[in-house]
Each structure stands twice: as C-alpha cells, then as structure tokens.
Amino acid sequence: MAVLAATTGGALSAPAAAEGETPVGQVEFPTHCLPPQEAGLPPADGPTTARITVDNAAPQVGDTVTVTYQVARTPAVNPVGAELPADALTPTGRVLLSGAQSGEVTVVGAARNDPVPAGAALPAVTMTGTFTVTAPGQTALAPGGYTLHTSHPLGLDTVCTPAAGEPSGVPVSARLTASDLPTANLRSVFLAAPSGKPGAEVKVTAAGFAPGAAVTVAGRSGAAETADRVTATADEHGVAVAELPVKDRATTAVVAYEGPAWTAKQGSGPAAYAVVDAAPAGAATATATAAATATQRVTATVEPGTLSMTQAGEDITLGAVPYGDGGAAPGRIGTVTVTDARGGPAGWSLIGKVTDFTGPGGVHIPGASLSWTPVCVAAPGSASACAAGSAGVVGPEGAVLASSPDGAVVGGTFTVDAAVTLQVPRYTPPGAYTAVLTLTLS
Template identity: 35%
Template structure:
C-alpha cells in the first residue's frame, strides 16, 4: 500500500514567479549568457513546470562558412519519476535568428544513475554544430527539450517553453573563405548525403570522397553528385556514397578552382543480405519470421501535486458558512501488467486550531473526479459525501477481473466543501487527509 498525506488549511495563498535574469558575456573567445526559461513538461499524462536556468555558449566571432559548436547547459529537471531512473538521454533544439534563421539540433551522451524515485534529474550540457551561412549577427536561444529515461520501462519527458525565450548568445559572423558541411555525418555504403556551405563563387563546385586526411581521393566513390553555389555564394548539393566505397573515417573534399575545404564523413559498411535458403520449408513459408518480445511488469505507484490545500476563508455571521477548494491532483501509475484492480481511499482528521477548538472531519464533503490517460483501463470515481476519521471513503477505483488486464496512468482529484457551524471559534484550522492506494 502507498499513503500520502495532505494538509488542508482554511486560508488562501498567493505564489509569484521571478522573471529572467541575464548574465554578462564571458571573456575570451566564447560568448555566453544565463537566463530563466519557464518550460511546461509532460510525462505520460502528467504535466509539470520546469523553471530552467539555462546558459548558452557559442563563439563570440567566426567566419561565414565555419561550422561552430553551440552549447546549452540546463539546470536539474524536477523529480517527477515515481521509480528510480537508471539512465537517460537528452536532446533538443536551439533557435537561430538574425543573419540566418532556423534551428540547431542538440544532444548529449547517455548518462547513468541511478537517480532515486522523485529525485532531481541532472541535465547539464547539451551541444550541437551550426554552419554559418553568411556575415552578420547570429543570435542563439533555447527551444524545446526531450529527455528519454529508463526506469524499468522507457519514459519520454517533453518540455516546451511557455513563451519565446530571448537569445542568450551572439556570434559576430564575418565574411570568410569557402566552407561546407555534410549531413548526416555518418552514412552507410550506398547512402546519400547533403551538402551546405557559404563563401563560394557562384557556379559549379567539385565534390570527391577521400581518406580522412583529404588525400587518396577516389572519383568513383561518389555518384549522382550535384553541387553548386548561388549568386550569394551559398552551397547546396547532394551525393550518393558508392556501395564499393571503403568504410571507415573518410573526408569529402569540396573544391572550386584553387579554393577547397575538407569535411569529415564516416562511412559504415552495409550489412549484406542473408545468403541461406529455406531448405526443407514450403516456399510459401520462406518469408515468415517469428518475432518475440518480453514485457516485464512494474509496480503500482502514487504521486501527488506539491503543496497544501487552502480552502476559501469564511467570515462568521451567525449562520452556517461554507469553505470550498480542490484536492491536489494525485497520479496513480499501474505498471503491474496483471488483472488485479486497485482502489484509492481517504480518511481525514478533525480540523483543529491553535486554540484547541475543532470542526469535525465529517463536516468536509468531497466530490471525487477520476480520469484515465489514453490507453489506460477504466477507472471509476467514488461517491460524493462526507469524510471520516476512521471509515475510509473511496476516491477512485480501477476494477479488475479474470481476463481483464488493468493498467496505465490515472489522475484523481476532488472538489471539497467544508461546512463551518455558526458557533465556531475564530482562527486558522488544519486537518490532515491520508490517501491509501491498495
């Protein structure tokens, strides 16, 4: 069984959030600034806030055609995972504006834990490469973020800025010699790559595949080559790596007259098709392949929205009064993969004040509300009615049964209504609601 306790108080609270704070540029060859970026994130059916502190770093200056590294350093993600996180990978984008526009994919190598359940998840530095296409001021700003966590099962956390973040790094791009970039940076034999760049003379360019040092070029290693520069000197093109091209660390050399540049490319070996025949099998069954998968069950867990429940204040006037509010949202995750159902019930202590006066627990009634996330099994809200100090009232149930698998993510809440008698001592009253998942 899992239990959670929530304090209910008879007064309202106001919470304010601070705005972004920028830091000055770093000295030296890098330019960086730090700001607050409010994100809205989602994991399964749950939505939560992530007020990230983000530092974006990029070269203070570079030349058109250069491929530069840009980096974003994120503060820890709030602890929302109900299970220990064993490993996680982070990816996202940075937006580019000013002299050029678009976005830069950023990523970080897999990190390993374990991080305890509900522990903050370190994000840290996430980087990518940007090819500068022309002179001018290029501004870099944070954008979306995705975290894929392994916690017995895979969970994807997607975070989107609540508003458009301001730029946190600026690159002063000057006119430069010709430059080029290749995408993807790794390709299988027979695959196709695209070329981009800047700083070239208008017209055709030559493209060949060479060894990693840019020597021993093999004209036959690239086919279907189309590459040229427009009137602004922007390079576009594509080429297919021949299936006979030698695998390993290679380089694409782009040249135009006496100007040339080298771009690293990794060529991976194409997996040969199977050579076996279907001996002893019917011809119609030769194409059949059996595919197996093992699905491991997880736990039944419960988490709740942070904070206390503040009911609306009342003013005594000689008649019965009503204080209302809403229960903090509770999330239940049933990952057991079985047919056993579950129930979420609650008991409540009496409301007490510092002076020792009380309002009975039975004066608080709730109206349960329960929602199943997409793909989850059915869930049923409990009946509206008063709470009690000893007899548990049902908030939500998920019925089980023979042959019916129960599981998924569920959200539970309730409207609250407290009857305040006309003869009640003035003061601040507190009660504790205990929810039990079984």
C-alpha cells in the first residue's frame, strides 16, 4: 500500500478535421427553438449541426468518461434585440445514452462568445460533462436538447429540442465499448504437512471459495492431475476442509478448485507435497557371500516456499500542476519485487486499486483520474515469464499491474514498476491531494 500525493497551483478535444472534411461523428437533425417570451420573437426551426466526442472510447466498467457536446450551427437567434456582448452566452445540454447503458448526461459550457449582432444566429458552443460506466458492451451517444442562456441585459433562455422528439429524432454521434474489470482470484490451499508416506492422509484447508460450493481437492504432478482426489463443501465463510489420502507416488502438489476441472479463475495455486517412501525391507541385509554388500535409499525433500512481494518506499509524490491550467501530474510507484517460490503450475497476478484523492476542504479528485503504464521484468534464471498489465486507468475498481501465466514449471523473481499520471481538472483548488494505492498479490 502506498500513499500518492499531488499538488495543484480540461477537457480533451479531438483533432480538428482538415479543411473541407466533415469531422468524424458530426450529425445534423431538425430542431425547434423557442425564444424567451420577453423577446417577442417567433420560434426558430432549422437544422442543428452537432458532434459528440468522448475521452475514452474503450473504458472499463467503473471508469469515468468525459463527454464533449459541440453545437457547430443552431437555428436559434440573438433574443435581446440589440448586440449581445462577448462572454454573455452560457449553454447547457443533454447527451442521450442507449445500448449497454441507458440514460442521459448533463453537459455545461462556459460563457465564451464573440459579440453577436441583433437578430443574428447564436454562435457555436461547446459543452462537457462526465458519467460513470456501469455496464459492459457498446453504448451509443446522441445529442439531445440544449438551452442557450443569455445574461445581458436580462437572464433569457432559448430552448432548442429535436423536432422529431428524443431519442428517435436524433442520430447517434459517438459510440464506446466498455469491458468488465479483471477480478483477482483469492482462492488458496494450505496443507497440515508438506510430506508423507504413500497412502498417508494430509489435512487440506481450502479458502476463498464461494460459500456452499463443491470443492475438489486433488493431487498434481506438474500441470496434470494425479489419481488422488476428494471433495468437500465450502462453509458460509468459503472454507472447505478435507482429508486427502495421497497414494499416487507421482503427486508433487495439491490444488483445490470449483467446477469440473482446475482453471486459473476457479482454482487455487498449488501447495507442494512430497511422497516419501520408507527404505525397502531387507535393503541393508548382508548377503551370504564373503564380500557382503548392503544398499540404502537416499531421499531428499525440496521444501515449498511462498508467493510474496516487497516494495521500495511507502509514499509517492507526483509532480505539481499549475492552478487554473490543470493537466497531468506525473510520478512513479515504488519498485515492487515479486518472489514465487511455490514450485507448482499456477501463475500469479498483481492488482492495484486507488482511492479518490482528497485535498483541502474535502475537495476530491476521482481515483479514476489516475492512470499508469506498467513494466515487468523477470530476473535471469526465473522459470516463468512476466507480463506487464495494460496501460490505462487504475481507479477504485482496480487494474492489473503485472501477472505471470500458468505453466508446467513456474516461479522466479520479478521486478515490477509503473509510471503514473494523475489528470488534475482545471481550476482545482490549490493544495496537496492524497490517495491510497493498494497492491494485492494472488
């Protein structure tokens, strides 16, 4: 577990289209705009040209996505009967979600406009908002109605809605495809003894299983199961206890799993076990010849180790971000060393989760604003390889920092590192913002 701190002192936009090209995702739909009653103007009907973009088109469930709604053209006109001064137009709107996730996102824009002559069309506006991804699959985003508020000389609202209604009257402008978060496998198995004679029973405790699940406890030789097998039922705490008779001399480890066969998702890692034969009867008896001989069996046992990790340092200090500008606060986690000395076929995974960042006055920066780019290197002589997790958002739901696959022979020492970046929103109040990053190895 590490503490991250960032110090402060926008929204991303898509690349502009080349001149003469239609920007990707730009759509047009008939719009009915009602000017404020105080203006004494008739309704304005005509096309709205709009575009929706997202800052992450392939998020994971739990990620926060920033949505940008741009209105490039509107039939609405200046309602004040005189020139509308600069920075007197504030837009708000709605983005419609459908597909894997439904609902709507409220978007708001800043009061930024050039002066608008009396009776002229109101200018282009840009609005942004965020939503949390709650379901895997493809979600479509379409522009909804929008309101153009003018603050001079009075507060007046021009309300524009799709003429054919929502959501059927507006075309889809953007899509995103969300994926489920990877889940850590916390199943484990413990043996009362690391070795025994052929046929001896070993007490096995399997933990981390679904309450009430049928748990198979079986012997393993490399990646294959041996003939040793019993079943038990997990209690309300997910713990199953069994006595496993180990008769197969090929057994070198014991695993536990749910379902018809062992898998990395529903099975435990292996616990090493050695079948130790007694010396054969008569092996040390001298022969009746003058030159008597004797033989003895020599047995050595390799004791299984554990899966463990250590981390350099406790705190992570991110770079400072100027107040008002926002942007990326970079840093690096403390280097993690993973040691796998279990001697079985199961791999491992290292998962990271981060809380929200809390600053002065209880102001928060969402944990989903922290992303990383992991690196993993196996030490020379390690029996298995190491894979770095995907670059992307860490967040409170967690992400894979590094992993090692299952194999006939696994184990070794692995060095894990990651560059981290916190995206600080614009105009975040100055001060130190602190979160907790927790790493879990299983």
